[in-house]
Amino acid sequence: xxxxxxxxxxxxxxxxxxxxxxxxxxxxxxxxxxxxxxxxxxxxxxxxxxxxxxxxxxxxxxxxxxxxxxxxxxxxxxxxxxxxxxxxxxxxxxxxxxxxxxxxxxxxxxxxxxxxxxxxxxxxxxxxxxxxxxxxxxxxxxxxxxxxxxxxxxxxxxxxxxxxxxxxxxxxxxxxxxxxxxxxxxxxxxxxxxxxxxxxxxxxxxxxxxxxxxxxxxxxxxxxxxxxxxxxxxxxxxxxxxxxxxxxxxxxxxxxxxxxxxxxxxxxxxxxxxxxxxxxxxxxxxxxxxxxxxxxxxxxxxxxxxxxxxxxxxxxxxxxxxxxxxxxxxxxxxxxxxxxxxxxxxxxxxxxxxxxxxxxxxxxxxxxxxxxxxxxxxxxxxxxxxxxxxxxxxxxxxxxxxxxxxxxxxxxxxxxxxxxxxxxxxxxxxxxxxxxxxxxxxxxxxxxxxxx
Amino acid sequence: xxxxxxxxxxxxxxxxxxxxxxxxxxxxxxxxxxxxxxxxxxxxxxxxxxxxxxxxxxxxxxxxxxxxxxxxxxxxxxxxxxxxxxxxxxxxxxxxxxxxxxxxxxxxxxxxxxxxxxxxxxxxxxxxxxxxxxxxxxxxxxxxxxxxxxxxxxxxxxxxxxxxxxxxxxxxxxxxxxxxxxxxxxxxxxxxxxxxxxxxxxxxxxxxxxxxxxxxxxxxxxxxxxxxxxxxxxxxxxxxxxxxxxxxxxxxxxxxxxxxxxxxxxxxxxxxxxxxxxxxxxxxxxxxxxxxxxxxxxxxxxxxxxxxxxxxxxxxxxxxxxxxxxxxxxxxxxxxxxxxxxxxxxxxxxxxxxxxxxxxxxxxxxxxxxxxxxxxxxxxxxxxxxxxxxxxxxxxxxxxxxxxxxxxxxxxxxxxxxxxxxxxxxxxxxxxxxxxxxxxxxxxxxxxx
Numbered sequence: 001x002x003x004x005x006x007x008x009x010x011x012x013x014x015x016x017x018x019x020x021x022x023x024x025x026x027x028x029x030x031x032x033x034x035x036x037x038x039x040x041x042x043x044x045x046x047x048x049x050x051x052x053x054x055x056x057x058x059x060x061x062x063x064x065x066x067x068x069x070x071x072x073x074x075x076x077x078x079x080x081x082x083x084x085x086x087x088x089x090x091x092x093x094x095x096x097x098x099x100x101x102x103x104x105x106x107x108x109x110x111x112x113x114x115x116x117x118x119x120x121x122x123x124x125x126x127x128x129x130x131x132x133x134x135x136x137x138x139x140x141x142x143x144x145x146x147x148x149x150x151x152x153x154x155x156x157x158x159x160x161x162x163x164x165x166x167x168x169x170x171x172x173x174x175x176x177x178x179x180x181x182x183x184x185x186x187x188x189x190x191x192x193x194x195x196x197x198x199x200x201x202x203x204x205x206x207x208x209x210x211x212x213x214x215x216x217x218x219x220x221x222x223x224x225x226x227x228x229x230x231x232x233x234x235x236x237x238x239x240x241x242x243x244x245x246x247x248x249x250x251x252x253x254x255x256x257x258x259x260x261x262x263x264x265x266x267x268x269x270x271x272x273x274x275x276x277x278x279x280x281x282x283x284x285x286x287x288x289x290x291x292x293x294x295x296x297x298x299x300x301x302x303x304x305x306x307x308x309x310x311x312x313x314x315x316x317x318x319x320x321x322x323x324x325x326x327x328x329x330x331x332x333x334x335x336x337x338x339x340x341x342x343x344x345x346x347x348x349x350x351x352x353x354x355x356x357x358x359x360x361x362x363x364x365x366x367x368x369x370x371x372x373x374x375x376x377x378x379x380x381x382x383x384x385x386x387x388x389x390x391x392x393x394x395x396x397x398x399x400x401x402x403x404x405x406x407x408x409x410x411x412x413x414x415x416x417x418x419x420x421x422x423x424x425x426x427x428x429x430x431x432x433x434x435x436x437x438x439x440x441x442x443x444x445x446x447x448x449x450x451x452x
Numbered sequence: 453x454x455x456x457x458x459x460x461x462x463x464x465x466x467x468x469x470x471x472x473x474x475x476x477x478x479x480x481x482x483x484x485x486x487x488x489x490x491x492x493x494x495x496x497x498x499x500x501x502x503x504x505x506x507x508x509x510x511x512x513x514x515x516x517x518x519x520x521x522x523x524x525x526x527x528x529x530x531x532x533x534x535x536x537x538x539x540x541x542x543x544x545x546x547x548x549x550x551x552x553x554x555x556x557x558x559x560x561x562x563x564x565x566x567x568x569x570x571x572x573x574x575x576x577x578x579x580x581x582x583x584x585x586x587x588x589x590x591x592x593x594x595x596x597x598x599x600x601x602x603x604x605x606x607x608x609x610x611x612x613x614x615x616x617x618x619x620x621x622x623x624x625x626x627x628x629x630x631x632x633x634x635x636x637x638x639x640x641x642x643x644x645x646x647x648x649x650x651x652x653x654x655x656x657x658x659x660x661x662x663x664x665x666x667x668x669x670x671x672x673x674x675x676x677x678x679x680x681x682x683x684x685x686x687x688x689x690x691x692x693x694x695x696x697x698x699x700x701x702x703x704x705x706x707x708x709x710x711x712x713x714x715x716x717x718x719x720x721x722x723x724x725x726x727x728x729x730x731x732x733x734x735x736x737x738x739x740x741x742x743x744x745x746x747x748x749x750x751x752x753x754x755x756x757x758x759x760x761x762x763x764x765x766x767x768x769x770x771x772x773x774x775x776x777x778x779x780x781x782x783x784x785x786x787x788x789x790x791x792x793x794x795x796x797x798x799x800x801x802x803x804x805x806x807x808x809x810x811x812x813x814x815x816x817x818x819x820x821x822x823x824x825x826x827x828x829x830x831x832x833x834x835x836x837x838x839x840x841x842x843x844x845x846x847x848x849x850x851x852x853x854x855x856x857x858x859x860x861x862x863x864x865x866x867x868x869x870x871x872x873x874x875x876x877x878x879x880x881x882x883x884x885x886x887x888x889x890x891x892x893x894x895x896x897x898x899x900x901x
Contacts, residue, residue, distance in 0.1 A: 028517065029517055032516045032517035033517075035795050035797060035864055036797070037794075037795040037796055037797060038795070038796035038797055038799050038800035039796055039799070039812065040795075041794065041844070060516070096793040096794055096795045096840075096841070097793075099793055099794065099840040099841065100793045100840060100865070
């Protein structure tokens with residue numbers, strides 16, 4: 001695969017890492033602080049169950065490549081996970097130091113230290129691809145180029161099988177490339193990781209959409225099932241949901257993931273004025289809402305307010321993210337429900353009309369008022385991509401629209417040849433959950449092929 | 453405030469803290485700054501025929517991010533002209549008459565010793581310390597530890613020195629010997645007035661794994677050096693105690709890994725009259741003596757001791773042969789569920805490194821009984837739930853616990869694991885069992901056999 005180099009003057013590069021790469025001395029000092037717990041709680045808190053104390057002690061001893069290997073054995077995308085995982089509520093949240101009232105080991109930063117060099121071009125590989133497969137070489141296809149597919153494809157490629165990833169966008173990596181807050185992970189770093197997985201023997205085909213029929217830039221589910229020994233669905237979620245209220249269509253109103261993708265990949269520094277000095281409203285109380293709000297605040301918005309129909313206790317966004325946002329100037333307008341977008345005669349957005357909500361989050365008549373704004377981002381969920389499932393016989397969707405799998409230990413769908421993982425089965429969780437699904441599906445498939 | 457002053461074989465010192473003969477006591481300017489900081493005395497960097505040194509000279513051992521747990525050196529004795537050192541010693545004694553200056557000496561022939569001693573005593577030193585311990589460089593020339601390792605030679609040269617010396621004579625011993633008591637006895641037989649120990653331990657501090665050359669590296673080679681610092685303290689404590697409990701022993705100046713008042717108090721409790729410090733000063737400077745003075749004083753006050761002399765040797769009686777220890781004395785580990793953080797380091801340590809008696813969770817069961825003296829494993833007690841660690845608080849199968857301390861030693865939480873004394877019958881020692889014929893010594897060397 002060839003990676004187009006992303007332009008350097010993209011707007012997201014205005015936002016620097018909040019947790020920069022440790023120096024060797026910093027990593028050693030932090031690694032030395034690890035107690036090396038037995039049966040460590042941090043391992044259990046990690047959806048991919050990385051052997052965290054072991055990789056940390058390898059850093060302490062100076063065995064950084066071995067440390068990366070320990071991480072990749074359980075989590076092939078350990079590099080991006082190191083940077084995007086909500087470690088505060090996962091491994092670091094369960095570090096015994098946290099319970100002891102002390103600073104937890106900075107597991108995410110140590111994991112980045114261990115994996116960053118290992119995933120950069122020009123490094124001797126830390127993972128060795130199997131030459132002798134032991135069984136007939138198989139071919140697998142992945143639909144969608146995000147973390148779940150990359151993990152699935154990468155683990156199978158390492159075992160000597162052929163894996164192809166079909167990505168409809170111009171860039172693979174999924175939300176790692178298009179949707180992570182820049183101060184956690186920039187798109188080019190995500191693409192470095194994609195290239196590293198590709199170098200393990202995964203063919204990444206961008207600009208190809210899987211659907212009902214074949215054609216230029218398109219391939220049908222039927223064709224995939226005929227051509228490949230197994231198919232993995234890792235399509236993630238679809239377009240941002242809309243409110244369905246008057247004035248919604250028109251300039252100034254964006255879906256949150258749509259805007260983040262545009263900001264990360266398309267907008268240049270010259271476009272900063274579209275945010276800087278502007279009044280931004282974000283509708284929603286989840287992590288995507290907080291991400292958009294923080295990004296706008298850091299890019300210099302004059303005012304950033306999150307409008308949420310319930311209160312702080314009900315927010316699905318992480319407390320540590322909201323706390324970070326507040327320090328950057330994000331404020332929360334709780335217990336309001338948008339009822340209309342207000343535009344001037346020229347169609348320019350001027351305000352969001354909201355009503356206060358009652359205890360059941362229902363609008364209270366007569367409480368409508370306007371919150372002036374120049375830009376609104378809608379972070380109230382994403383639609384489900386059901387077309388792919390429909391193109392694969394036997395694959396079923398639940399009533400939420402999520403692909404049904406037997407269990408997350410195998411991730412096998414109603415069609416024994418088809419596996420699925422990531423946001424398309426869970427409705428939207430973390431990157432690390434997607435990686436766990438892809439890895440589990442790969443292991444289940446390998447066990448099947450081995451006749452176990 | 454307790455009285456910290458001491459008298460060592462007639463040498464009066466305002467406190468027991470002396471600089472050891474080493475780089476921190478290399479020159480008058482340094483020694484005077486040390487005295488200003490509070491050091492009671494200094495043993496001057498060893499005088500003799502000036503030598504040439506190599507580069508580099510020191511190597512360190514770090515542990516889990518802490519620097520200089522151990523220090524190794526291949527530096528030799530003073531490289532400064534004798535007359536310069538003597539002039540500075542005279543000046544230091546003129547300005548600091550109440551502080552102790554001891555000349556460390558190393559030379560070869562009887563006449564060399566005679567001349568060197570006369571010059572040092574003329575310069576006003578309070579005493580002499582014979583360097584029979586240096587394990588690198590000088591020993592290749594028949595001095596240093598090559599003397600300390602030969603009791604007859606040690607005694608002979610000591611008696612030469614005593615023939616000429618008017619001031620007290622300390623013999624500095626090397627730990628690079630099979631039996632330190634033999635070396636100590638030779639010093640006493642040579643009529644020494646005091647003993648100083650330990651000198652450094654013969655060592656290779658590490659290997660440069662890129663160049664594959666030992667450290668510290670001198671070009672493409674290295675040599676064995678002398679090891680010191682906190683890592684050697686237990687070795688030094690044993691040797692000091694082994695000599696202190698010998699009948700007729702002369703005053704001891706304790707050396708080896710002393711960095712705090714607590715270290716010093718341990719040496720004094722095991723029989724040292726003064727203590728000498730080097731590595732900690734090389735690491736942190738003369739200023740460390742402020743806490744040493746203050747901390748020792750606080751400790752003595754808290755113990756109700758009016759002087760440092762009251763502490764001296766108080767732990768010597770507790771140093772006994774293994775065969776005289778009480779076999780019936782029993783401790784079992786106890787985990788405080790309220791402070792346990794659930795790291796379970798004790799579990800792994802006990803299972804892999806000790807006696808398999810700490811378990812996790814209500815469903816964990818002891819492995820098949822492994823027949824320690826105290827009976828079979830019992831079913832788990834109700835699990836104590838900790839404030840922090842919750843269900844991760846381990847539990848102890850008390851009948852199987854041998855009271856070894858390992859769990860307590862690895863526990864990161866102060867006070868979480870305590871060793872609790874449990875009643876266990878009448879005191880009885882191995883030697884008593886042997887005397888009563890209820891046990892025998894393999895090899896049949898016990899009394900009456």
